Amino acid sequence: MSIRVTIWNENVHETTQPDIAAIYPEGIHGAIAEGLSGLLGDEVELRTATLAEPEHGLSEEALQNTDVLLWWGHLAHDQVSDAVVERVHQHVLSGMGILVLHSGHFSKIFKKLMGTTCSLAWRNEAERELVWTVAPSHPIAQGIEQPIIVGQQEMYGEFFDIPAPEELVFISSFAGGEVFRSGVTYTRGRGKVFYFSPGDQEYPVYQQEQIRKVLANAVRWAAPSSTERQIPEVSNPGTGWFERR
């Protein structure tokens, strides 16, 4: 059975800035979809969703039919409705995987999952980013070059205010000398969370084969073992309940 993937993108830069539209004519979501489709083929069933759609394209039904959600946002974090954020949160805790990308570090959903400010240092000067694998046997690092070279990219630097990652997969350095924990995993409830920082609207990062491969690996890694959603719940069992099953 294929992994049902929803790629969410606010899709604001691409629809309002011709220079960004030139880089991502099909939108950032389109470029990511192209990458995942090429690498994963029938293994995934892809759909995209954007801010402008009703319920941002993330209705209850849409999420029930999503195994892994990718999230790209930047300018419009505040325009994402709290009700949709709450719904996404419930689905992650119930087992849906989520990949949060680049400026998504400041999205409502990521901050809600992390419990921290998720703030960082940044500088947009088209610096070279090197993405180093520090967990070579992690599923997300399979087949990834050491290092991935991103020719031009916005710098994201430490201190990145996130909880200590469960697994630190990638560390980036930038031409200016800054470093960043650029690929980190968490579990929240029954759901898996992967944050991956490379990928800015101004540079064609999501068209790089190695970046696409990381995302493809991460989709596989974050997919739940079951399509059944089950939020962790309070229970009040009697003594020895397990012997009477």
Place this chain on the structure above:
Amino acid sequence: MSIRVTIWNENVHETTQPDIAAIYPEGIHGAIAEGLSGLLGDEVELRTATLAEPEHGLSEEALQNTDVLLWWGHLAHDQVSDAVVERVHQHVLSGMGILVLHSGHFSKIFKKLMGTTCSLAWRNEAERELVWTVAPSHPIAQGIEQPIIVGQQEMYGEFFDIPAPEELVFISSFAGGEVFRSGVTYTRGRGKVFYFSPGDQEYPVYQQEQIRKVLANAVRWAAPSSTERQIPEVSNPGTGWFERR
């Protein structure tokens, strides 16, 4: 310089149920204060705060003068104002330590810090709880007996829906066979977080010397190295800024 500790308690059971008031005549906060005072003496400067006070006793000024906040709540989680929760959250991220106790697992502040449901299994049948140390060199475990025996206690059992702890210090077993990760640490922003489950309103747990010792150790552990509050912030430094300091 002493550690400035604020012990917050919703103080509802004690003021509405005579049987609970009999166990905790000075309130749960009073019993905890007595314990910390006896073990830490001048090392701490103690105050208490309760739900009924203006701003729940947690004004901006009160928090600025708090190095470590203890939090006990149960019946009235929903009555804690969102503004106060937000304020406490900001202070934790800025460096204030927080110890969340027992039924505080379901408090707004703990759920906000964790990003999960914080749900668990429970059963109130006065079961024996054994608290086992699994990190004997952790500062919070110093001088603690292996195991701590709590004669009667509400059972809290797995699955406890929290993020994987940064440090797992204590695991409890209950007479009925359930287990619980009963002492866990996290960092959020610049603040340290310790959750410790033993301690129910119906049993005199906070009058046990060993339980008090855990709390005293945890106060020391969670105290920030500096009284200066500083929330992690976004910065936008120029290339090579660090060479021009």
Place this chain on the structure above:
Amino acid sequence: MSIRVTIWNENVHETTQPDIAAIYPEGIHGAIAEGLSGLLGDEVELRTATLAEPEHGLSEEALQNTDVLLWWGHLAHDQVSDAVVERVHQHVLSGMGILVLHSGHFSKIFKKLMGTTCSLAWRNEAERELVWTVAPSHPIAQGIEQPIIVGQQEMYGEFFDIPAPEELVFISSFAGGEVFRSGVTYTRGRGKVFYFSPGDQEYPVYQQEQIRKVLANAVRWAAPSSTERQIPEVSNPGTGWFERR
């Protein structure tokens, strides 16, 4: 391509104690093989190896053809040759998965991988063990009952002197009240390590379906993504080497 599994057992109890041979007529390795075969079928290619064989059945060639090694030992840890232990260690660091079982906590290979004493508390009084899942979305916990009930088992208790696990999957309680971190994962070099404590020679634990399912899940989890063995090595690259690839 199937996962090549080698089940190693010292096979001393079964060949010297008729009462143990009655429980495990095909040896502990035989019972484990039966379980994995039933659950994984063609997904695995199984072989067994024992202490008495030349090189304990773990020649260089045998290890090169092993994706995941299971290790059960108890009486004869000291009879395992240092050369074989060194060889197994090199293969784990190069990518081979290893599952260390029950009394294998005191094997030379486990102590070498952990760097600690691996000591624990024990008591053999046929106590009920309950194995609780604390990481429900972990691949090793898929389809596992909460809790697994092992009717009779040797007690293993804390403090278990192991490094803090990368992932804590299972915690056990025993009838006598002790607890134990009974399912823990590590990475060492490129290899994955899983220690799982249920399984004593005196009780038919490896004939329980749920215990077999844990081992089957763990075999899948520990299998390397590539059959190529590659030990992490020192390198001395020139500046900018990655730009000249």
Place this chain on the structure above:
Amino acid sequence: MSIRVTIWNENVHETTQPDIAAIYPEGIHGAIAEGLSGLLGDEVELRTATLAEPEHGLSEEALQNTDVLLWWGHLAHDQVSDAVVERVHQHVLSGMGILVLHSGHFSKIFKKLMGTTCSLAWRNEAERELVWTVAPSHPIAQGIEQPIIVGQQEMYGEFFDIPAPEELVFISSFAGGEVFRSGVTYTRGRGKVFYFSPGDQEYPVYQQEQIRKVLANAVRWAAPSSTERQIPEVSNPGTGWFERR
């Protein structure tokens, strides 16, 4: 009571290479001692020990009187006797703290504590190293500049084959673009372990105030809470032993 610190240095470069002796006229151990003495004063009781001394200056008595051991080695790892390594290992597991420095990553004791190859990439071209704090509330990071600038240093790069750190405190970048997990903590038995990579014999790194401050912080952090040594041991307690204490 002061923390009893032993600074161990193989002291080979300094006694055989005049250019190194010029940088470290009192030896690397002397420079470190000077730094700790200046920052910690009476808080520490310092002694040094070197390879050439009987038992490398690490007799049983010397270790019994050491709370925290610092370890610098490079050329002569193989000349350290296995008996001394075993003794140091036992003391760490029993509670003695250890700080392993720079090329000590390849020392027998560090490899024994880690269970991995501890291999890495390196290049000695006097590159600028930037040491970034990623755990600002960690005791070892108190008062440390973000970043520490080491003007000239040997490059150490990923993949560094160590177990996933319990706490990742520092990440370094180098002028050539490589990154390195340069400050990492572990617990082994009852002992605390800190590895810190800045510090090569060819550059006066241990004369930098900020580097000295990291080591001073780490000495405090690694000091055991008790001078009593106690290795984790196997026990065989009867049922309910804890009720009969």
